[in-house]
Amino acid sequence: MTTQEWKFTAKDIATKPDLFMSGHRACAGCAPVTVLRLIMKATRGPTIVTQATGCMEIVGSIYPYTSWAVPWLHTAFENAAANASGIEAAIKIMRKKGKIKDEHIDVIALAGDGGTVDIGLQALSGAMERGHDFLFVLYDNEGYMNTGIQRSSSTPIGASTTTSPAGTVIPGKLEKKKPITEIMLAHEIEYVATATPYYWKDLITKVRKGLEVEGPAFLHVFAPCPRGWRSDPAKSMEYSKLSVETCVFPIWEAVNGKRQLSTPSKVISLAPQKKKPVKAYLEGQGRFRHLFTPQNSHILSEIQRTTDERWEKLLQKCASGAT
């Protein structure tokens, strides 16, 4: 990573032409699509993007139209990291052999939570171990939204999805969300971070840092999905903000394994009274509606407990400077 941090203003971002362009077919209130646009604001030169199958792949590439102003490749669902591996390997050798122009080309792989934490995990882990120079961005909307809102291992405890429906006996998903960033950190890669689009400047900065790393980098972006969450499309950014304020999704970065909270989460760590109860984030989301009944109140408590537990662990890790 370069030692000098990239500085930019809101004007720089506003005037930089969009590389993920308008005209795509995402739903109203879709946060992942905002994430895509913001990611592409952070590019620093020639860039190739590859995407796993999913909402964000289909909305921008319906033939004969495209929203992508950069070279873009989709091949399948479980292999975005393997796509990136192949692209990076090709660039490396073809530059060396003089078959293409000798210039650096950044490679970004994008996948949803299914394409990252479930079906895409093997290819992702392999690519991280091999050390290919690319940035993997997970846009996490906590479920298989493209296929009709099914549970993934990134779906949080208590959420009702079409394959973990809130029924009379089972109150939605019973299992905790898979901690993907911990798994990525265990690969000992140079840069791992979390972000969410409400804090757009933080997100863009982290994308740039991930690109600047020589080797693999991983960015976990939390991205509300009003269709899947059965939430008000107008409130996607509000939920993005609340996820940080309630510590449901703290934002941080780890450079060479040294973990540090990013400002919005750091503020809460310094002033714990600012930490909002998870209820503030959960209420209003249809997927958690069933939890606000007397018989399911224990699940609300469980969500608060596990959120607190993960937050405390994170604080300890940040304090010790360890992963």
Place this chain on the structure above:
Amino acid sequence: MAMNGDEAVAYAVKQCDVDVVAAYPITPQTIIVEKFSEYVANGEVQTQYVCTESEHSAMTACLAAGATGARTFTASASAGLALMHEMLYVTSGSRVPVVMAIANRALSAPLNIHGDHSDSMAERDSGWIQLYAENAQEAYDSIIQAFKIGEDINVSLPVIVGIDGFTLSHTLERVDTLPDEVLRQFVGQRQYPLVVTHEGKTVPFKLDPANPMTMGPNALQNYYFEFKRQQEEGMKNAYKKIQDVNCEYAKLSGRSYGNGLIDPYKLDDAEIAIVVLGSTAGTLKVIVDQLRQEGIKAGVLRIRAFRPFPVDDIKNALKNVKVVAVMDKSMSPGGLGAAVFNEVRNALYDQSTRPIVVNYIFGLGGRDSSPRDLRKVFEDIIKIARTGQVEKTVNYLGLRE
């Protein structure tokens, strides 16, 4: 040089200036990637070698590297090929000319590492060109030809070169190689078809920041069908290209394999014939010679290109034959015989006079097919030719029943 089939493949790849090899080990293909890794480790090739964590990622990485403009190669077999299945369709559909050697091996269950054609026959409809070699020499020659065929801009399709697991992959044979420089010139640099981008620019078909292109899009009811139909055009062009390359290569090496698509042996006046793929043809030719000495007009038709399937060539080659036995090293449980039999019999159906065609399923899981077993097939069809009676259309050879 003395080489086994796997080594012959690796040596050919070494000489073809391949940019990216992405692979995962599986018996009986492993020697290919081991040997190639040595070339990389010793600086004998300028190739980016990617040891992927699965065959699925190996094929993906080849496809993505190929989409970026690289010449790419991989090798696999059996379960590995089955794991790639999804990506085989994506590779051909994306028109990326990856070359892959398959050391043909049985599919589980039960687990079996030995040779048969179950693996690549399961990929019949995946849109890949499929060539099958008879010996290590042909394995070497076919890999070289595969780059030239697949990368032709009017073909732009991936190519499988099948070599029989163990029978070819692990058996030492004499292989004549060509000088590096001669092959470099023969194979040349990878060429790209020109396409029109969303910006209206006509550019080479690859991922290039100077000419942004969306590859691997989502094509719905209104376009998908046309994409698939274009693949058939690629196959039609491959039908011609395989023959051209066979001729060009003959000028260079003195070696050719029939017309490139089929390799007939003593078929001109044959009354009975066996149709087969791969190494079994070698043994069959010896038996044909014996039968000919006994005054029996027997012949062999080795199909070299299973995809594109050379329909007219097969019709023509078998036009005077009375009885044909098609030998399959795979099966289709519940079907009427296996893949090659189905294709051959289908090809002959339109003929006003057509031979009797029977199927022999043999050699599954590496079961040895001795010259005596193979001779028995000829004896069976001699009997059919004499009596006109077919006892069983689908037969199992060398099986305890």
